Amino acid sequence: MQAKIGSDKQSGRTFTEEARRAQIVNAAIDVIAEHGLPNTSFAKIAQAAGLSSTGMISYHFRGKDDLIRAVADEIFRVNIDFVVSKLEREAGYAATLRAFFATNLALLDEYPMHQRALASIVANARPGDPQTLGLIAQVAEIASGQEDWLRKGQQAGEFRAFDPAIMSLAIRAARDAAVARAGDEPDFDAAACARELADLFERATRKQS
Numbered sequence: 001m002q003a004k005i006g007s008d009k010q011s012g013r014t015f016t017e018e019a020r021r022a023q024i025v026n027a028a029i030d031v032i033a034e035h036g037l038p039n040t041s042f043a044k045i046a047q048a049a050g051l052s053s054t055g056m057i058s059y060h061f062r063g064k065d066d067l068i069r070a071v072a073d074e075i076f077r078v079n080i081d082f083v084v085s086k087l088e089r090e091a092g093y094a095a096t097l098r099a100f101f102a103t104n105l106a107l108l109d110e111y112p113m114h115q116r117a118l119a120s121i122v123a124n125a126r127p128g129d130p131q132t133l134g135l136i137a138q139v140a141e142i143a144s145g146q147e148d149w150l151r152k153g154q155q156a157g158e159f160r161a162f163d164p165a166i167m168s169l170a171i172r173a174a175r176d177a178a179v180a181r182a183g184d185e186p187d188f189d190a191a192a193c194a195r196e197l198a199d200l201f202e203r204a205t206r207k208q209s
Helices: 015-035 042-049 055-060 064-087 093-110 112-123 130-155 164-184 190-205
Strands: none
Touching (some): 015 042, 015 064, 015 112, 064 112, 093 164, 093 190, 164 190
């Protein structure tokens, strides 16, 4: 069978279809961030995307669950690309840990709607929801990678002895709490918060001489 002209070989969708899906996903991110997941509807998303009807959304997505999973995937992709590209510049485990907080909090300035939308999706996720299963898999993968990184830092002699799983959990919880606080406080100082958290976890992880 011949491939579609101008198509994405991996998805089988044309470039036009991919662009329309991206338009809908970005509009959904803005709507969820502004109104919260429970108050998000295809009608609001269509209006935000400049679509004449909700039929275009239904054409590209198999219902709200499918769309929300695509939204979560896109937010994770943006977040990971942003963080990884900056952390790769750091030398040493201790320096990278400090940069982790600065970079993650900088996400709030670069992609505020993404972070607010993700927080709403996580807060309203229910066991058994298709998008919840995707979130669980994404979070588990990130946690596993972070635990392995902390373990390597211990092996390199930069970190003291601790349980990498527990430390990873604490790091993610601190990051998530900062994101939630930023959403509630218009004057939240992300850079100052990043410095405080970096100082806190530097003391918590460093190896005593």
